[in-house]
Amino acid sequence: MAGGAGVRPDVRPSSWGRISAVMLRQMYLYKRTLHRWLEAVYWPVLDITLWGLLSTYIADTDPSSRIGFGLLGALISWDILFRAQQSVSVGFLEDMWSRNVLNVWSTPIRAWEYVGGTVLVGIVRVTLGAVIAIAIAGFAFGFNFVVEVGLPLIPCLLALLLMGWAVGVATTAAILRLGQGAEELAWALGFLFQPFSAVFYPVDVLPSWMRGIAFFVPASHVFEGMRAILLGDAGLPVRELAWAFAIDLLYIAGAAWVFSWSLRQVRERGLLSRFGE
Amino acid sequence: MSDVEEPPVLQVEGLTKRYGDLTVVDDVTFSVRAGETVGILGPNGAGKTTTIHMILGLVTPTAGTVRILGRDPHHDRGALEQVGFTATYVSLPQTLTVRENLRVFARMYGVRNAEDRIADLVERLKITHLADRPTRHLSSGQATMAHVAKSLLASPRLLLLDEPTASLDPDAADRARQQIKRIVAEEGLTQLITSHNMKEVEEMCDRTLFIRDGRIVAQGTPAELYARFGASGLEEVFLTIARNEEVI
Numbered sequence: 001m002a003g004g005a006g007v008r009p010d011v012r013p014s015s016w017g018r019i020s021a022v023m024l025r026q027m028y029l030y031k032r033t034l035h036r037w038l039e040a041v042y043w044p045v046l047d048i049t050l051w052g053l054l055s056t057y058i059a060d061t062d063p064s065s066r067i068g069f070g071l072l073g074a075l076i077s078w079d080i081l082f083r084a085q086q087s088v089s090v091g092f093l094e095d096m097w098s099r100n101v102l103n104v105w106s107t108p109i110r111a112w113e114y115v116g117g118t119v120l121v122g123i124v125r126v127t128l129g130a131v132i133a134i135a136i137a138g139f140a141f142g143f144n145f146v147v148e149v150g151l152p153l154i155p156c157l158l159a160l161l162l163m164g165w166a167v168g169v170a171t172t173a174a175i176l177r178l179g180q181g182a183e184e185l186a187w188a189l190g191f192l193f194q195p196f197s198a199v200f201y202p203v204d205v206l207p208s209w210m211r212g213i214a215f216f217v218p219a220s221h222v223f224e225g226m227r228a229i230l231l232g233d234a235g236l237p238v239r240e241l242a243w244a245f246a247i248d249l250l251y252i253a254g255a256a257w258v259f260s261w262s263l264r265q266v267r268e269r270g271l272l273s274r275f276g277e
Numbered sequence: 278m279s280d281v282e283e284p285p286v287l288q289v290e291g292l293t294k295r296y297g298d299l300t301v302v303d304d305v306t307f308s309v310r311a312g313e314t315v316g317i318l319g320p321n322g323a324g325k326t327t328t329i330h331m332i333l334g335l336v337t338p339t340a341g342t343v344r345i346l347g348r349d350p351h352h353d354r355g356a357l358e359q360v361g362f363t364a365t366y367v368s369l370p371q372t373l374t375v376r377e378n379l380r381v382f383a384r385m386y387g388v389r390n391a392e393d394r395i396a397d398l399v400e401r402l403k404i405t406h407l408a409d410r411p412t413r414h415l416s417s418g419q420a421t422m423a424h425v426a427k428s429l430l431a432s433p434r435l436l437l438l439d440e441p442t443a444s445l446d447p448d449a450a451d452r453a454r455q456q457i458k459r460i461v462a463e464e465g466l467t468q469l470i471t472s473h474n475m476k477e478v479e480e481m482c483d484r485t486l487f488i489r490d491g492r493i494v495a496q497g498t499p500a501e502l503y504a505r506f507g508a509s510g511l512e513e514v515f516l517t518i519a520r521n522e523e524v525i
Binding site: 006007008009010011012017018020022024025028029032033058094095098099100102103104105106107108109110132264266267269270272273 | 294296301326327330333334335336338354355356357358360362364366367368369370371373377380381382383384385386387388389390393394396397398401411427430431432460463464498
């Protein structure tokens with residue numbers, strides 16, 4: 001095999017090759033570091049156990065109330081949104097922590113290919129956490145999330161995933177622009193949306209100024225629609241989902257613009273080089 | 278050399294980078310022909326790394342152009358398909374093995390026969406025994422060879438090495454240089470190297486550019502530079518240029 005001029009590479013670059021490279025790097029990280037698996041599994045298990053017990057207590061206190069189920073469903077759904085956001089921003093942080101940013105950005109990779117790779121890995125991670133949480137909710141607390149929500153669950157979760165990815169891209173843009181000191185944003189920014197997302201309570205309980213903001217948070221529409229299904233007999237929340245997807249599109253466009261602006265800024269100001277220090 | 282001039286692999290024209298009032302790279306123009314190895318020498322802060330980063334599209338120039346085989350990496354990232362890069366200040370993900378890291382970058386560059394190419398490269402760089410070791414367990418010299426393997430994966434037309442042996446002891450640096458030289462010769466690569474190590478530049482480069490305060494202040498083959506500065510080695514040339522404003 002080797003010898004003389006050695007093995008010549010058969011080079012055929014492609015977008016999919018570069019996307020799959022980002023995915024492969026993340027998959028290797030999961031393979032090599034147990035705590036990443038624990039992190040992907042630990043929090044969903046802990047959360048669902050705590051809130052499952054709370055919902056059991058609520059059901060014991062008032063057997064006719066379905067609020068406990070509503071809370072459990074909301075928790076599972078919020079976790080999906082939050083993990084989707086994290087998968088994008090932590091994917092970038094992994095490169096920053098390992099001083100790999102310049103290696104990656106000196107290749108022909110495009111910004112959308114990099115983000116696409118982290119999003120696809122995020123789907124695996126989110127699915128794993130969601131399956132575990134749904135299984136525990138079903139087996140331990142008698143709450144079958146998939147059956148309770150039914151088919152509307154698919155568009156509801158998709159709307160939440162889109163918001164999570166958009167916030168993840170915006171978070172990454174902020175870390176890219178502000179540097180390693182801003183890495184806390186990867187955890188904090190998602191939670192900033194939580195009070196306005198009406199995850200555990202209806203939008204109606206919010207003060208009027210918060211309701212105004214909540215309207216522009218896609219998750220608030222999804223959670224309102226999903227709550228109506230879980231607490232009553234409502235069907236597909238068409239109006240809420242239409243709003244959620246429309247605002248999701250705005251979020252995605254905004255996140256793409258912010259990311260592209262940040263990348264342009266760090267290149268103009270020579271800030272990308274600091275990720276090699 | 279043939280009578281018909283091939284277009285340069287790298288063409289840099291009027292490259293300038295300013296941060297406010299500070300000019301880091303000032304109207305730098307040079308080209309690197311196919312098969313040539315060009316060294317960039319200069320004191321700390323001279324603008325060597327900024328020049329490399331502008332060639333890679335990591336830093337946007339204030340003025341000037343970069344062409345890699347006629348393509349502008351700032352508007353056409355496909356230009357970077359032909360470029361390999363490594364530097365002393367970058368690192369490969371530490372938890373991944375050398376082979377895993379190389380697989381990732383092989384995909385990044387679109388190397389379809391990755392397993393064969395990786396096996397071949399690690400053998401030629403004499404790091405086969407390290408291929409399945411996590412990168413964090415490598416010494417500086419071993420990590421440098423892994424980084425060099427990464428930069429060579431696609432057999433790039435242009436290899437950019439930014440102080441590739443800066444963190445190595447003289448023995449490890451010499452071994453690294455010999456391995457790089459051999460593969461570069463075997464694959465007919467074109468190189469641009471920055472270094473503080475005069476011996477490295479003398480040994481590896483056909484031509485040298487001296488940069489001071491962001492400007493090219495002298496360039497030529499070692500023989501031309503020795504003659505111009507009445508020096509017996511690049512170190513003498515370097516010191517003359519670095520310490521004496523009048524010589525330029």
